Amino acid sequence: MLSDSIRNIRTIAKRELMGYFNSPVAYVFIVIFLLLNGFFTFMLGGFFEIGEASLARPFFNWHPWLYLFLVPAAGMRLWSEERRTGTLELLLTMPVAAWEAIVGKFLACWVFLAIALALTFPVVATAMYLGSPDVGATVAGYLGSLLLAGAYLAVTVMTSALTRNQVISFIMSVVICFFLIFAGWEQVTSLAVRWAPDWLVNTIAAFSVMPHFMNFQRGVVELRDLVYFVSVMVFSLFTTSVILRNLRGA
Amino acid sequence: MITVENLVKEFGPKKAVNNVTFTVQRGEILGFLGPNGAGKSTTMRMLTGFFPPTSGKVAIGGHDISENPIAAKKLIGYLPEAAPCYSDMTVRGFLAFCAEMRGLSGGAIADAVNRVAGLCFLEGVLHQSVDTLSKGYRHRTCFAQSIIHDPEVLVLDEPTDGLDPNQKHEVRQLIKRMGEKKAIIFSTHILEEVEAVCSRAMIIDRGTVVANGTPAELKAKAEGAGSVTLRVFGTAAETVKSRLGSLMVAGKVSVSSANNAVSARVFPRDRHVNGELAKAVAELTVKEGWKFDELHTEEGRLDDVFRAITLPDTVKARND
Structure with missing residues (x-):
């Protein structure tokens, strides 16, 4: 039973992942991701100017903003394309549970994002060449970045199930992810505490990816941050299954 | 299954x-x-x-x-x-x-x-x-x-x-x-x-x-399904109609004549008895010695059934 599920997930994930690399999407995406990463790290991040071989500020700091547009772009077609072309009917009448298809698609895109993220290794190599960055912090940073991408992606999977239009799926997902950044971004929270009670600001900020991602950036891997990212993913993917069920019911 | x-x-x-x-x-x-x-x-x-x-x-x-x-x-x-x-x-x-x-x-x-x-x-x-x-x-x-x-x-x-x-x-x-x-x-x-x-x-x-x-x-549900069409030569239309109408299994009979030929269509008295009508008409034709070049049973067409069943009543009324 479980082995059947794993098989189905793997088959769907494989098809989806090959779909990225069979089209220009994967290559365009990876090139732009790496170019922007390099630009932010070395030009805006002041990688060379800050005088320390650390990746936290110049590199990982930009990822919430970079992912804000790139992750929805990578994931917007996952369900909306199935709905538009009618292959949804084909997929869901096969002997596969909806959750298996959702997880399969999510994993495929997440693996794709992980590949893109892994290709940023020259940045690490540069830091290693110039000095001795904290290996633990770097690994934690990458883990945080991957989880952040996963959380955004799960939101995108959800919005793509809501519509057959990829553009709408993209915009909705950018807006939700933007809120996830904004609610806990230091610049916003430091202003908000002036007129709102602390507990309110903190509660809203707790929904944000920022404080949790910041911990990883500092090299701190805490259970509650892991739980946060996993909950965002589980919640979004579960909502996706509800959306798909309603789609067929009504 | x-x-x-x-x-x-x-x-x-x-x-x-x-x-x-x-x-x-x-x-x-x-x-x-x-x-x-x-x-x-x-x-x-x-x-x-x-x-x-x-x-x-x-x-x-x-x-x-x-x-x-x-x-x-x-x-x-x-x-x-x-x-x-x-x-x-x-x-x-x-x-x-x-x-x-x-x-x-x-x-x-x-x-x-x-x-x-x-x-x-x-x-x-x-x-x-x-x-x-x-x-x-x-x-x-x-x-x-x-x-x-x-x-x-x-x-x-x-x-x-x-x-x-x-x-x-x-x-x-x-x-x-x-x-x-x-x-x-x-x-x-x-x-x-x-x-x-x-x-x-x-x-x-x-x-x-x-x-x-x-x-x-x-x-068989089509209108006219089971009726028999017969075309004979050299016989008066009235004779054909009356003889056909006298058959036990025959219901309504309609005839039309063109040139020397008479076309007759015989509807069965009881739609649910199959094959009897054609047999009776054939026997009659032989007995009377009519010359004929056509004798067949209408099977009915699925199109007619489909249309009759599925046309909305308003369209039906308009077509009539």
Whole structure:
């Protein structure tokens, strides 16, 4: 039973992942991701100017903003394309549970994002060449970045199930992810505490990816941050299954 | 193999399918007829587990589609109405993916792909990307997908739509051959297809089954079905009419004459007695010594039945 599920997930994930690399999407995406990463790290991040071989500020700091547009772009077609072309009917009448298809698609895109993220290794190599960055912090940073991408992606999977239009799926997902950044971004929270009670600001900020991602950036891997990212993913993917069920019911 | 009981599907206030009940056994091919929007596709989507029914039951090979969907879906091959395929894949890649989803693995996948490619005439396009295919090929690719796991139940939504006459013929032959061992239900607009392929036909209109029987039974419902037409020479029309009218089994008789010939149409007194009328007319013709060049029984046409059953009353009134 479980082995059947794993098989189905793997088959769907494989098809989806090959779909990225069979089209220009994967290559365009990876090139732009790496170019922007390099630009932010070395030009805006002041990688060379800050005088320390650390990746936290110049590199990982930009990822919430970079992912804000790139992750929805990578994931917007996952369900909306199935709905538009009618292959949804084909997929869901096969002997596969909806959750298996959702997880399969999510994993495929997440693996794709992980590949893109892994290709940023020259940045690490540069830091290693110039000095001795904290290996633990770097690994934690990458883990945080991957989880952040996963959380955004799960939101995108959800919005793509809501519509057959990829553009709408993209915009909705950018807006939700933007809120996830904004609610806990230091610049916003430091202003908000002036007129709102602390507990309110903190509660809203707790929904944000920022404080949790910041911990990883500092090299701190805490259970509650892991739980946060996993909950965002589980919640979004579960909502996706509800959306798909309603789609067929009504 | 397919058991449907009191199936209902509501979309908001609209009843798309209303209390449909039928069964399809192994070895049966059920033709599913009806005007556009009658509920054919909705019914098929419920059969295949894509739409959950509002109420009622669907069981495939004994597995309830709502309670045990995976076991039921394993038995079904399904061709959706629009014949959707993943357009970013090659035909071979797409079919291999479907085979893998159906539980095949290793060499069995390649074997299955080659088998269905042969059956559906896709050998020439296996390496082509689906989005470069013409409509007919794309349709057959999706059809191939539905039989890749040699399912016991086939649900085909307009399987010959978009094919040229030769391809239509091939697909019909294929369905007919497969129908010997499987339970097949397919929908169509083409009535000749039903006569050529189906062992049973069902007409659905506005969500309700309005006729269900063998094609011959349905045709017998047509107006004028079972009447006998006779054309004789050198005899007065009045004589022909009165003699024919005196037959025990004959009902109404109408005659018309042109040149030297008299055409007579005899309607049976009792529609349900088959073959008696033609025999009686033939015997009479021989006894009277009439010269004739035509004598046949009207079978009735499925088109007429279909129109009579499914035309909205307003349109019927206008046509009269």
